[in-house]
Amino acid sequence: MADFFHSVRLDRDKCRGCTNCIKRCPTGAIRVRGGKAHIIKERCIDCGECINVCPHHAKYAEQESLEIINNFKYKIALPAPSLYGQFNNLDDVDYVLTALKKIGFDDVFEVSKGAELVSDATRKLFEQGQIKTPAISSACPAIVRLIRVNFPNLIDHVVPLNSPMEIAAKLAREKAKEETGLDDKDIGVFFITPCPAKMTAIKSPVCLNGSQVNGAFAIKEIYPALLSHMNHLESVDSMQDSGIIGVSWASSGGEANALLRDNCLAADGIENVIKILNEIEDEKLENIDFIELNACTGGCVGGSLTYENPYVAKARMKRLRKYLPVSCTHLENKEVPDDMYWTKSLxxxxxxxxxxxxxxxxxxxxxxxxxxxxxxxxxxxxxGAPSCAALADDIVRGFATETDCVFRLRDQLSGTDQEFIPAPYRSEK
Ligand code: SF4
Ligand code: SF4
Incomplete structure (x- = not known):
């Protein structure tokens, strides 16, 4: 059952049963029954679309309170690259990293550093011919779940490497153990996340036996405190240790561009992603080497737990790149290290x-x-179902009846439905 942990939840008291969310769910995971929405947990991929569209704020992502960091002797923050796009006129990420320490973390380790390693590892897999094309990025956990649920034929195309978050967490732990002499259990590693899918990936990793991350905090929850500290910093620690290659993963196209290959494409927004996955299934993209897919519009900067509008954040990320080196981190050996691969198959x-x-x-x-x-x-x-086909499916499974359809109910009540009229009285068609 661990596979079905979800961070996207419903606040029943706020739900008005308006059905706005059912049509936007990419996997048909929502039904409105008894005037309230229900999420079919086996189908939900935690993409956050329903959080974005609910006009009554009835959908939310479950998250931890910042106090839980105090359960650990040494606390490390892992900022997602998209965090940097939340701040106006940012030309030095050390302001953000120093402010994270001010809100209670002992150290900060950039996830963009992990992203640079994943970019390097993917380049090596291509050089060594160890990748099935078109290769599909495994970085967006909502997309990986979407492939498991709706596109199982494409599982072999997904790049079997751990996410930048997991790789950064592992490196951050090793560094902390070396510097402090503490045990793993005393070190708490917390991701600053743009989306609920990453929260789910921590609690219920699909291709790992366990996550290196202890919890996650939404960017939009942590943003006010962070901004306040950034405005009052007396000095700034020098911690920035990643460049354009890693930081660019925040926006759609950043991961694909980092491979330095011609035949790559990037799609963002769940509807566009589904079109691309259909085209891969139809073998229309055989000439493409690598496909970067992000469930959120604009990439991670468009996550439902960010503070800033994705277009503004994307523009800010572009500006920030002017102040960064190309890259700061590379793999030391020719081979991709074993610990960068998944430990479980998809x-x-x-x-x-x-x-x-x-x-x-x-x-x-x-x-x-x-x-x-x-x-x-x-x-x-x-x-209450997103389509007639979905209702037919629910009826066959025993979860609905034909008269849940108002048109069928009307037919039944008005006596025009042949099914409900005794055989001798049915009219000829
Ligand atoms: S959009 Fe969905 S969750 Fe929100 S009020 Fe309407 S039915 Fe309920
Ligand atoms: S999070 Fe996404 S997949 Fe899950 S119920 Fe909401 S819209 Fe559907």
Whole structure:
């Protein structure tokens, strides 16, 4: 069940059952039943789309309180590169890193440093011909989950490397142990995150036996305190240790550009991503080497837990790049170190399966088709499912009835529905 931990939650008291969220969910994971939204946890990929679209703020990402850092003797902050895009006129990331120490962390380790190592490792995999093309980035956890749920045929294309966050966390721990002599259990590592999917990846890592990260704080929660400290710093520590290659991962295209290859593409926003994944399945992108996909618009700067508008943040990241070196971190050896690879394979989730046996599944599929023919095909969402096909699916699975559809209910009540009229009285078609 650990696979189904989710950070995206519903506040039932705030939900008005308006159905705005059901159509925007990319995996059809939301139903409105009894006037309230429900998330089908097996299908949710924690993309945060429903947080963005709910007009009543009924969807939220569960997160820790900053106090939990005090459970550890030594606390390390891992800022996501997108954090830097939240601040106006930033020309030196050391202001941000120093302010993080002021809010209670003993050390700060940039995730962009981990990103530079992943870029280097991916380049090596290409040089050594160890990658299946088109290779799909594994950096966005919502995309990795989307592939497991809706595109299982593409699992072999996903680059099997740990995320920059995990790699940075491992390095930060090693550095802390060396400098302080403390044990792992006394060191707390906390990610400053732009999105709920990263929170989920920490609590329930898909391709790792356990995360090196102890928790995460949303950028927008930590932003006010950080800005206040940045405005009152008397001195700034010199900590910045990554360059354009790593920091550019914050915006869509940054990871792809860092590979220094011609045949790469980047897509952002969940609808665009789904189009690209369909094209890969249809073998239309065979000539592409690498595909960077981000669930959020603009890349991580568009995450639902950021403070700033993604377009503004993207422009700020572009400006910041002028003040950075190209890169600060490289792998030491020709081979990609073993500890950069996943420790578990990516496996498909079978949430779409109708039954365990093939004959039973075929029978249910036929039932589903018959029900679908009787539904109006308007995909209006008033039944609480995102489409008529989704309602037919729910009926076959026993989670809904045909009269959840207002048109079928009207037919039944008005007596025009042939199904509900005794056979001798049914009119000829
Ligand atoms: S958008 Fe979804 S979660 Fe928000 S109030 Fe409407 S039904 Fe409830
Ligand atoms: S987080 Fe994304 S996948 Fe999960 S219920 Fe919301 S919109 Fe659907």
């Amino acid at each position: 496996v498909a989730t079978d949430v779409m399966k109708l039954a365990d046996s093939v004959p039973e599944a075929m029978k249910k599929m036929a039932e589903r088709q018959a029900i679908l023919k009787r539904l109006p095909g308007l995909d209006c969402g008033t039944c």
